[in-house]
Every structure is written in structure tokens, then in C-alpha cells.
Amino acid sequence: MAFIGLLGRVAIAGVLSSLLVSGCQAPARATAARATPVAALQATIVSLTFDDADADNFQAATDLRQNGLPATFYVPSGLVGSAAHMTWEQLLTLQADGHEIGGHTLHHVNIGDMDATSRRQEVCADRQNLLDHGFKPVSFAYPFGGYDQAAKQIVRECGYADARTIGAGPEHTPIPDLYALRAFPYIVSDTEFGKLQRYVAATRKEGGGWVILTFHHVCDGCDYFAVRPDVLAKFVHWLAEQQSLGRLQVKTVGAVVLGNASP
Numbered sequence: 142m143a144f145i146g147l148l149g150r151v152a153i154a155g156v157l158s159s160l161l162v163s164g165c166q167a168p169a170r171a172t173a174a175r176a177t178p179v180a181a182l183q184a185t186i187v188s189l190t191f192d193d194a195d196a197d198n199f200q201a202a203t204d205l206r207q208n209g210l211p212a213t214f215y216v217p218s219g220l221v222g223s224a225a226h227m228t229w230e231q232l233l234t235l236q237a238d239g240h241e242i243g244g245h246t247l248h249h250v251n252i253g254d255m256d257a258t259s260r261r262q263e264v265c266a267d268r269q270n271l272l273d274h275g276f277k278p279v280s281f282a283y284p285f286g287g288y289d290q291a292a293k294q295i296v297r298e299c300g301y302a303d304a305r306t307i308g309a310g311p312e313h314t315p316i317p318d319l320y321a322l323r324a325f326p327y328i329v330s331d332t333e334f335g336k337l338q339r340y341v342a343a344t345r346k347e348g349g350g351w352v353i354l355t356f357h358h359v360c361d362g363c364d365y366f367a368v369r370p371d372v373l374a375k376f377v378h379w380l381a382e383q384q385s386l387g388r389l390q391v392k393t394v395g396a397v398v399l400g401n402a403s404p
């Protein structure tokens with residue numbers, strides 16, 4: 142009786158032949174039904190970003206190198222070489238290791254609170270400094286997450302291809318605004334490995350997307366805006382494992398934006 146309900150008005154005499162045909166076609170139909178949602182999924186891409194060129198970031202890059210993962214380092218060029226900041230030589234070493242060096246204003250200032258002339262000086266002169274020292278800056282991050290429409294326009298006019306904000310991740314495609322890339326909230330001193338893992342796992346579960354994570358200091362108790370070295374090391378190792386299993390990709394921000402790799 143179940144077959145009668147399934148076949149509708151098909152004659153009883155044709156039941157056996159219909160079953161044979163449908164039995165041959167069922168796997169194809171099932172495959173097509175499964176393929177539709179899978180095709181609609183985005184890949185999961187993770188970008189590790191480090192703000193301010195803090196000196197402790199250079200040692201943290203050892204974990205990245207050992208696991209073969211790239212990161213984006215946003216540099217306020219006017220502070221390079223000063224106390225507690227990386228040197229130009231260290232930044233060149235990071236670039237040689239495959240990391241991206243991006244802009245972060247000359248003096249790490251909130252350009253959302255500045256006049257147009259000062260904003261342009263902070264953004265454009267910072268990028269020119271990076272160019273003069275052998276870098277190819279295409280990505281920018283707003284210090285303190287401060288920006289408005291005018292700030293976005295200046296970042297674009299100074300030659301950047303994208304700019305990162307804070308607090309509304311994950312990002313998805315199509316990216317609504319390359320000059321307001323949506324990152325997760327700052328990683329701070331009480332952020333544990335499990336929370337970082339959940340940011341990524343939840344994005345995968347919801348269909349994929351671009352997970353942009355923002356770090357500052359890498360130390361144990363030196364600053365509120367810091368990640369513990371053991372937490373970062375564990376997370377980086379986990380990301381490398383997940384990437385080797387084909388579950389995600391770790392890319393610099395510039396590689397995603399300019400490499401035409403849809404997150």
C-alpha cells in the first residue's frame with residue numbers, strides 16, 4: 142500500500158518496472174539533493190592579526206613558523222624601534238617568513254576623532270614609511286576600531302585595499318565593505334583556547350565564513366589586551382591540524398582580499 146501511495150496514479154501492473162527504474166535513479170537523486178546545500182556553503186578562512194608591532198609579537202611568530210601559518214601584523218610605523226616595539230629588521234624577517242605587514246597609522250591614534258588633514262597624515266605617511274622600508278602594505282587596521290565614512294575614504298585614497306574594524310565577526314561573502322572588515326572582539330588576557338576554538342567551530346557550523354581574530358601583546362599577565370603564550374601556541378597548533386584535515390584555511394588578510402579567495 143505504501144508503494145501505491147508513492148506512485149500515485151501509476152497502474153498496478155507497472156509497479157515492478159517502476160521500482161526497478163526508480164531503484165537505479167535513487168542514488169543520483171539523493172546525490173543531487175545533498176549537493177545543493179554543500180555547494181551553497183562558504184569555505185572557512187581564519188586570519189590571525191596582530192596590532193601595534195609589540196616586541197613580544199616577534200617571539201610569538203615562532204609558533205606560527207613552526208606550524209607553517211601566516212599572519213597579518215598591523216604596524217604603527219612611527220613607533221617601530223622604540224621601547225617595547227619591534228625593529229624594522231624584525232619586521233622584515235616576518236615578511237620573509239610569509240607574514241603580511243599592514244598599516245596602523247603613524248602613532249597609533251584614533252583617526253575617527255581627527256580632522257581630515259591629520260587623518261591623511263597619519264594614514265598616508267604611515268603607508269609611505271612602510272613602502273620606504275621594503276614592505277608592500279595593502280591592509281590597514283583602524284586603531285581602537287575608530288572610523289567613519291570619511292576615514293574609510295582616506296584609507297582608500299592612501300592606497301590600501303582593505304581596512305579592518307572590531308567586534309562584529311565573522312565576515313561573509315560577498316563582503317559588504319572592504320574598508321570595514323568585520324573582526325571578532327579583541328582577544329584579551331582571560332580569553333582561553335576553548336573560546337578561540339568556538340569562534341572557528343561555530344562559524345564552520347553556520348555554513349562557513351571569514352574568522353578575523355585580533356591580538357595585541359603575547360605575554361602572561363603583562364597587559365589586559367594580551368593573549369597568554371600557551372593559549373596562542375595551543376590554538377595555532379590546533380589551526381594547523383584543522384587546516385591539514387581540509388576543514389579550514391589560514392590566510393593573511395591581504396591574501397584573502399587580493400587573492401580573490403572567497404571566504
